[in-house]
Amino acid sequence: MSLPPLQQLPADLVSAADYQRYASQYLSANAQAYIDSAAADELSHAANLAAFGRYQLQTRVLADVRGGHCRSELFGLQLSHPLLLAPIAYQKLAHADGERAAAYAATAVGSSMLVSTLASTPLEDIAAAAQAPLWFQLYWQPQRELTLQLVQRAEAAGYRALVLTVDAPLAGVRNAEQRAGFALPPGVYAANLPEQQPLPELETGQSMVFEGFMAQAPSWQDIAWLRAHTRLPILLKGILSPHDALLALEHGVDGLIVSNHGGRVLDTVPASLDALPAIAGVVAGRVPLLLDGGVRRGTDILKALALGASAVLIGRPFVHALAVAGALGVAHLLRILQEELEVAMALTGCRTLADLGPDVLWTPHGKA
Structure with missing residues (x-):
């Protein structure tokens, strides 16, 4: 049985890992199976975490970083910091206030949030709860009309950008969820979509993957259509290939999110x-790059920015914080990560983000 969220934070909640440790007491087994699971053998999820450990930082001493x-x-x-909340579906699995609490907390401490199409709260209500503008994460719908309705609702509610997820045209094979028998509990559903979403109709012998879900998946032509139907900046989330990055630029995309979906879609892809x-x-600086996957420390943020990102997203850690202490937990976690980043910047001789580059990463014999 899960516990009610904390109203006061204990002294030993000092890192993202601590929130993960506490979250097991506050999440139901059903919710934890969804939030913490990844695809197949979860190797890509593990790779996301391990990748940051392979980079070491080069300290600099006596640097003047005042101000x-x-x-x-x-x-x-x-x-306030180059850190945003990733789009996570069904946040009411973690806390009764769900996405409203997360958005309020993020914007209150100078961050922002990417609101999922599969949010368990209407996108308008989430925007109203926030203290600053948000971005909207878009899942392509089987009919362009439904996709356009979501885009227009996001525009009307004041969202500042569209983030089209392109790496999940169908769900990954998440064995941990399957073993747990995960199901959405009563009262938790995709609040921004029609209640009835029938599966594609197939003829005998047809594949649900190829003739079903992939037949409804977006293509590069749909990116061009979307670009022509919105005034908002468009970012593509789920880019792992340099070739796809170049195609995105050719189609007028305004930003890219390098992501393997937290390892939740296809296992054994790279971190x-x-x-x-x-x-x-x-990309060579033509559009902003964001990094999503495995960020757990301020030093992780520093490493991602040193390798070319403009900002990073966090996913599971903020949902753990949401489960433990609601909006208070999310705000506290973001403060922790900001302070860790500032410490790492100061000790590598970086006064602002403009000072960050590959030279903050240690290399043998000082070679780049």
Whole structure:
């Protein structure tokens, strides 16, 4: 049985890992199976975490970093730190206030949130709860009309950008969820979509993958259509290939999120951080890059930015914090990560994010 969220934070909640440890007491087994699971053998999920450990930082001493900060700006958002909440579905699994609490907390401490199409709260209510603008994460719908309705609702509610997830045209094979028999509990559902979403109709012998879900999946032509139907910046989330990054630029995309979906879609793909340098190389600063996957420390943020990201997303850690202490937990976690980032910046001689580059990463014999 899960416990009610904390109203006061215990002294030993000092890191993202501590929130994960506590969350097991506050999440139901059903919710934990959904939030913490990944695809198949969960190797890509593990790789996301391990990738940051392969990079070491190069300290610099006697640097004058007085007046330093980690403020940043993205698509008109003024951020206290280059850290946003990733789009996570069904946040009411973790807390009764769900996405409303997370959005309120993020914007209250100078961050922002990517609101999922599969949010368990209407996107308008989430925007109303926030203290600053949000971004909307879009899952392509089987009919363009439904997709356009979501886009128009996001525009009307004041969202500042659209983030189209392109790496999950169908769900991954998440064995941990299957073993647990995960099911959405009463009262938790995709509040932004029609209640009835029938499966594709197939003829005998047809594949649900190829003739079903993939027949309804978006293509590059749909990216061009979306670009023509919205005034908002468009980011593609789920890019791991430099070739796809270049195609995205050709289709007028305004930003890219390098992500393997937290390892939840296809197992044994590379860690997001490992894919970042090659993508940063071909994009060459033409659009902002964000990194999603495995961020647990301020030093992780520093490493991602040193390798070419403009900002990072966190997913599971903030849902753990939400489960433990609601909006208070999410705000506290973001403060922890910001302070860790500031410490790492100061000790590597970086006064602002503009000072960050590959030279903050240690290499043998000082070679780049």
